[in-house]
Amino acid sequence: MKFKVPAFLDGIESPIEGEVAIRKYAADLSLDGASSAALVVGIDEVGRGPLAGPVVACAAVLKSPDILPSLNDSKKLTRPKREAMYDAVKDACICYAIASASVAEIDKINILEADFLAMRRALQALGLHGIQETAPEIPIEVKGSFAEAAAFLGSSDPKTPQVLVAVDGNLKIRGMDQDMQMPIVKGDGRIASISAASILAKVFRDRYMDDLEKKYPGYGFDKHAGYGTKAHLAAIQKQGYTPEHRMSFHPKSLQMELF
Numbered sequence: 001m002k003f004k005v006p007a008f009l010d011g012i013e014s015p016i017e018g019e020v021a022i023r024k025y026a027a028d029l030s031l032d033g034a035s036s037a038a039l040v041v042g043i044d045e046v047g048r049g050p051l052a053g054p055v056v057a058c059a060a061v062l063k064s065p066d067i068l069p070s071l072n073d074s075k076k077l078t079r080p081k082r083e084a085m086y087d088a089v090k091d092a093c094i095c096y097a098i099a100s101a102s103v104a105e106i107d108k109i110n111i112l113e114a115d116f117l118a119m120r121r122a123l124q125a126l127g128l129h130g131i132q133e134t135a136p137e138i139p140i141e142v143k144g145s146f147a148e149a150a151a152f153l154g155s156s157d158p159k160t161p162q163v164l165v166a167v168d169g170n171l172k173i174r175g176m177d178q179d180m181q182m183p184i185v186k187g188d189g190r191i192a193s194i195s196a197a198s199i200l201a202k203v204f205r206d207r208y209m210d211d212l213e214k215k216y217p218g219y220g221f222d223k224h225a226g227y228g229t230k231a232h233l234a235a236i237q238k239q240g241y242t243p244e245h246r247m248s249f250h251p252k253s254l255q256m257e258l259f
Contacts, residue, residue, distance in 0.1 A: 022184075
């Protein structure tokens with residue numbers, strides 16, 4: 001089921017305004033009869049479209065809606081700008097977790113399910129109950145937990161915080177409680193915590209792809225991050241596929257062998 005933008009976000013013009021609005025919504029929300037407000041966590045992924053490399057997801061809880069006014073959709077920021085903001089975004093979060101799904105997992109279960117897997121791994125790393133995923137190939141980077149975030153924000157029950165997951169896009173994450181989720185279309189430009197997750201996931205993945213270029217020189221992973229540019233396709237044609245290429249994604253016109 002695809003979801004539309006929630007009505008309470010009508011007229012919202014910035015991620016800060018959106019974060020304020022969704023926190024107000026969460027303050028009135030009672031999940032499973034809880035008396036305290038639900039903790040708003042933004043979640044986003046990067047890497048659905050490339051021909052190579054993992055899909056990376058990040059879940060993030062901000063200290064306050066306006067703690068970093070420059071937050072916005074990572075796609076609207078240049079790489080130098082994202083890199084310059086990276087540490088500041090981390091500092092602006094009470095907690096965050098960056099997780100992934102590997103090329104092998106993408107080829108096995110398809111990219112959408114791999115997206116959901118990476119998201120569940122990020123949420124599990126922050127202490128969300130009801131998820132039992134295996135550890136990813138790339139170690140999860142994590143700061144804090146939902147319990148710490150709830151305590152920081154003054155929850156009446158920080159040990160078992162209620163969570164509202166603001167998911168970028170129009171789908172809920174499969175394989176976990178559906179009632180605690182709220183899809184936000186173009187959420188990385190509407191909700192500050194999703195913007196933060198978007199930037200952290202993007203920089204993390206870009207840096208991983210930089211390392212792949214060192215491991216497999218000549219493919220230009222540090223320039224195109226695995227996307228199907230003309231230069232990338234030409235490199236595949238010349239050098240063949242690497243183990244980091246998604247064989248379920250490769251153009252049918254390029255029938256090459258893996259290293």
